[in-house]
Amino acid sequence: MTEPTISERQLVVLRALAGPEFEEGHGIFFRTIAKRTGLPIPKVRIAVRALARKGLTEYLRGLCDEYDGTLCGSGYTCTQAGRDLIAALKARAA
Numbered sequence: 001m002t003e004p005t006i007s008e009r010q011l012v013v014l015r016a017l018a019g020p021e022f023e024e025g026h027g028i029f030f031r032t033i034a035k036r037t038g039l040p041i042p043k044v045r046i047a048v049r050a051l052a053r054k055g056l057t058e059y060l061r062g063l064c065d066e067y068d069g070t071l072c073g074s075g076y077t078c079t080q081a082g083r084d085l086i087a088a089l090k091a092r093a094a
Contacts, residue, residue, distance in 0.1 A: 003085060004054040010016035011089070012037050013047040014056060017078035018086050027075035048076050057081035 006014065016036040018027055027080065034041045051057040057076045 004056065004089060006051065006054070006056070006077060007047070007084075009043065010038065010047045010051055012039070014051055014078060014082050015086060017048075017076060018052060018083050028076050029075045032075075037047075051082065052076065055079060056085060 016033050019036070022025055030041050030044050033039075037044065039047075045066045045079065048057055053061060056079055059074065060077055060081050061074045
């Protein structure tokens with residue numbers, strides 16, 4: 001299978017979603033990604049949705065607050081394919 005082509009901005013966003021503290025299935029809000037990357041939310045939104053079309057991120061509904069369990073919206077997670085791409089790029093750079 002060939003690797004999807006992603007832009008530098010998409011790679012920055014994908015790395016933020018695949019941080020070691022986030023497991024697959026752990027959703028992250030656009031504002032959290034924006035804070036981690038320094039990108040404005042509209043640019044984050046465009047990048048995340050482009051990554052989702054490539055199967056590298058996935059939309060999650062009904063995220064809950066990890067502290068009190070209250071419903072707090074929706075977000076995105078990095079898929080295993082996204083994590084595999086990051087690992088392949090890291091191995092290639094080494």
